[in-house]
Amino acid sequence: MIKKTRKHPAGINVDRRTFLKGAALGLAGIALPPAGADAGLLDDFFQKHFREMNDEEVRKVIDRLEKEYSKKYSKDIKVKATKPMENVMFGYGLDIGRCIGCRRCVYACVEENNQSRDPQIHWISVLKMKKGSNLVDLNNSDKYYQPDQVPEPGYFYLPVQCQQCEDPPCVKVCPTKATWKDKDGIVVIDYNWCIGCRYCMAACPYGARRFNWGQPNIPADQINPNTHYLGNRPRPKGSVEKCTFCIQRTREGRYTACVEACPVGARKFGNLLDPNSEIRKAMEHFRVFRLKEDLNTRPQFFYFFGVKSNRPGGGK
Amino acid sequence: MKKMKAVFFTMLAVAALSVFLIQSGVSAQQPADQAKKQQQPKQAAAKPLVQAPDTVTPAPKMAFFPCSQCHAAMPANKTERALAFHTEIALKHMPAGWCFNCHDEKNRDKLKLANGDLIDYNDSAKLCGQCHGATLKEWQDGVHGKRTGMWNGKKVYENCLTCHDQHQPAFKAIKPLPAPEKPEKIIYKNKK
Numbered sequence: 001m002i003k004k005t006r007k008h009p010a011g012i013n014v015d016r017r018t019f020l021k022g023a024a025l026g027l028a029g030i031a032l033p034p035a036g037a038d039a040g041l042l043d044d045f046f047q048k049h050f051r052e053m054n055d056e057e058v059r060k061v062i063d064r065l066e067k068e069y070s071k072k073y074s075k076d077i078k079v080k081a082t083k084p085m086e087n088v089m090f091g092y093g094l095d096i097g098r099c100i101g102c103r104r105c106v107y108a109c110v111e112e113n114n115q116s117r118d119p120q121i122h123w124i125s126v127l128k129m130k131k132g133s134n135l136v137d138l139n140n141s142d143k144y145y146q147p148d149q150v151p152e153p154g155y156f157y158l159p160v161q162c163q164q165c166e167d168p169p170c171v172k173v174c175p176t177k178a179t180w181k182d183k184d185g186i187v188v189i190d191y192n193w194c195i196g197c198r199y200c201m202a203a204c205p206y207g208a209r210r211f212n213w214g215q216p217n218i219p220a221d222q223i224n225p226n227t228h229y230l231g232n233r234p235r236p237k238g239s240v241e242k243c244t245f246c247i248q249r250t251r252e253g254r255y256t257a258c259v260e261a262c263p264v265g266a267r268k269f270g271n272l273l274d275p276n277s278e279i280r281k282a283m284e285h286f287r288v289f290r291l292k293e294d295l296n297t298r299p300q301f302f303y304f305f306g307v308k309s310n311r312p313g314g315g316k
Numbered sequence: 317m318k319k320m321k322a323v324f325f326t327m328l329a330v331a332a333l334s335v336f337l338i339q340s341g342v343s344a345q346q347p348a349d350q351a352k353k354q355q356q357p358k359q360a361a362a363k364p365l366v367q368a369p370d371t372v373t374p375a376p377k378m379a380f381f382p383c384s385q386c387h388a389a390m391p392a393n394k395t396e397r398a399l400a401f402h403t404e405i406a407l408k409h410m411p412a413g414w415c416f417n418c419h420d421e422k423n424r425d426k427l428k429l430a431n432g433d434l435i436d437y438n439d440s441a442k443l444c445g446q447c448h449g450a451t452l453k454e455w456q457d458g459v460h461g462k463r464t465g466m467w468n469g470k471k472v473y474e475n476c477l478t479c480h481d482q483h484q485p486a487f488k489a490i491k492p493l494p495a496p497e498k499p500e501k502i503i504y505k506n507k508k
Contacts, residue, residue: 088468100487100489100490101492102490102491102492102493103492103493103494103495104493106493106496107493119502119503120496120497120502122496125496143495143496144495144496144498145492145495146492146494146495147492148491149489149490149491149492150489150490150491150492151489213502250467253466253467253468253469254465254466254467255463255464255465255466255467259462259463259464260462260464262462263462263479263490264462264479264487265460265461265462265463265474265479268458268459269467270467271467271468274468277458277467278457278458278459278463281457281458281459282459285459286459
């Protein structure tokens, strides 16, 4: 049989089979990561959804991430995947009668949770509001106040962070199910699964979610090496992040960083199912409200104020 | 009918008598009750402020402790006056009151409760709680004041004096940390 080969003007004679073979090999070569690239790149690409992985698979992912982060920050960085505790439902209380708007919580949160310093990301926004007839007037609040001293007379302060809603709108809209509400009440994000569409940011009525528009920048000497996969591990560019009730601390029984930083003790944290916890005591004896209650998101973040009921003039 | 009336009156008389007897009995018991109540504060003072394993932070360090190193040789001067030595102390706490409401005039290294008990400076919460009882209860419940440590375990309670100056207890204004950058000022330099 005579091989049918087209005459090439330059004299290169390639038959059909050889061409296809070459093309296939070439395409395969393009699809493979370039030489010297991280071996984790493929693993990263084929990583499963966090909730579909078994413990062994989670451990592998964590090993990979620990190696990656430790190399990047030249420091031993631990990533945990601590599971929710049994019979625990976290709740947060904030005494707006005591908050003085000093922003100690904001910066304690930045340090604890490895938020990007430049471009700047803050998970907590402290809103300054005028005391008056309209109790919580979010539209006329000021986030950028900078007086010499706080508190300023005639104003009160309302720190806002993720409200860990019982019915979170951000979870409903996520097209990839990269964010969900865990058993202990914390709304978590899998940064590896997030595609950065920012639907959740549009859905959140509290403006609690932040987007990594640029590569997050954390100085190696300031990074907190005690991290959680769903919490404060270094985030990739293009992912959404928010307050996780310091998941890396609270799932081990510790208080959140903001509770420990508050100089006036306005922040209370604990287990809503434990009748002796301070959050329950606060809710039973003070006047309590939640932000934007009309939206029926049912936050697990409670604001309280006023006198306790066992004091003269107090009462329900 | 007359019989019925007589019975009714005797019943009334018996009832009145029994009420009187019970009351006199109560009044006879009262002194004993009062004595018990007077003993209770001492028991309360012996009771720990917080349940173990929780702890309270110590009182802030005083510059010249122990106080007795100077005061042991000094007679107690109870008159209200401008202090010659402790000039940093400006008493803005109560409408009336002076050093020996809280300090013991004989043992200066101790504080004195209203019932005469001497307590350590680190146990000052007991002293504060004599007047601010509701606040002390709130502090023990964790609603007032600050706690650090574990939400489900060992807690460290901040001492009253961590936040309040004992002589001027009103919380002082502080400088706020810098405001967040406005979105238009944040530049995304790194295009990695």
